[in-house]
Amino acid sequence: MKVILAEHAGACYGVQRALDMAVEASAEGEGASTLGPLIHNPQVVADLAERGVRAVSGPEDVERGSVIIRSHGVTPAVRRMVEERGLPLIDATCPHVARAQKAAAALARRCGRVVVVGEEGHPEVEGLVAHAREAGGEVAVVAGPADLPDGLEAPVGIVVQTTQTREALDAVVAALVARGIEPEVKNTICFATRQRQESAAALADAVDAIVVIGGRNSSNTTRLADICAAACPRTHHIEAPEEIEPAWFVDCGSVGVTAGASTPEDQIAAVVARLAML
Template identity: 45%
Template sequence: MDVILAKHAGYCYGVERALKIAKEAIANCPKPIVTLGPIIHNPQVVNWLEELGIHAVDEISEKQKGTVIIRSHGIDPEIVKKFVSQGLEVIDATCPFVKKAQSRAQQLTKEGYSVVIIGERNHPEVIGILAYAQHKAQVIEKVEDIEKLSEKLTKRLGVVVQTTQSKENLGKIVGELSTKAIELKVFNTICNATQKSQADAKDIARKTDVVLVVGGKNSANTSRLAKICKQINSKTYHIETVKEIKKNMLNGVKRVGITAGASTADWILKDILTYVEDLEI
């Protein structure tokens, strides 16, 4: 059985940077150290950080001491100000590509555009970008959402995109918005790593009998990779660890493709790759 590993699979720059910042905080920052929400969307990596002494929490109380690390997805800047005012050490691990989307949303708002964010409305990255647009932006997940929001959109539209969205979704939505607006300003804030990993995933899905997409079930970019692969290859499985691989997934298979989301650790990917390569069917 041949195993093909995607060239662009696993940690992206933003995730590597966030984890480097977190590990440096252990040595240099006051304890306890917490993140508001998981620093990245991978349960196994978050558990590993817990063992090192960095704890993900759902809220920060007024009595909290020590250090708060801002997750890679970013948060509302007003919340950061609150942390600083209560004497917490604040370490910003926001992905630079997310910061670019935040900055563009802020710019478009200041320029008077009716801002549209293309992305998942309940994703922490999108919630953070909304804050930079003064909570006035409209979130559009798919083309069908545009009609529902037509009364709230002006003829002068500015668009930013969740960094892990697909170019196809961006293209469809912008195409439809262009029929509604007199002026349309679009910033493509999809990150480079996302575009490369999605292109690789399509290629692997076409070349193989089965695709294993590795990453957190709560990861937007991994879920999108799985969706992209499944549209091409129906035998696509989204898994987090090697324990989820069942032999019947690979019965009669000659070629297996493996890719992974941007928050998937090298050790998880290596375990799966080794298991599949050693499997006797």
């Protein structure tokens, strides 16, 4: 069976940057805490815990050591809590997420009403909402056109969770235009996300089966799995090579491999090695 790795797969710049910052903090010996899991990858979070970098719910749970803002970012209120406690702060917010936060605040100041295209309750989305509201905006989170609130009036600004698809953004914009509203759009979808989605779709269309590697709590990895499943019914979302079942690949001449933006290279290599043994 031929194993083919997607052209673009695995840890993006923002994730790798956050990991490097956390590992560097762990080497200082004072201990460090991340506000929530650094990235949505259980294996990485467990490895960091062994290095002395633990995930906590909030600043109130940190007694000593550095506080790391995870790649998804935090709300302005949480950042102030860290600063008020006088704890050393390491900001590992993905630069693309930070750009989206600034865009959300700017749209709130200009338009007064902001639509966030994204996953309700996701930590990145919670940060975008908080930045927009702190700037004085009314905010609605929508996954698609059906979630748009009734009575929405211009002017309206739109910002997007960095791991969303362009199709989701376009559908929301089209729905607003149909209502006679021309929104001000800030397309804050990360280019690396788009690359991974397009590579995964192309690969899924060309293989007999495909394996998607990444945390099940990772929205970008789950989205990759959905994209792959639309083109290849034999799509399998896993977190580790031990989950692979040989029966998945009976009569397969080729299997594709892709991975979410929160999946490090060593995890991808382990899965590829396991598949090569089948």
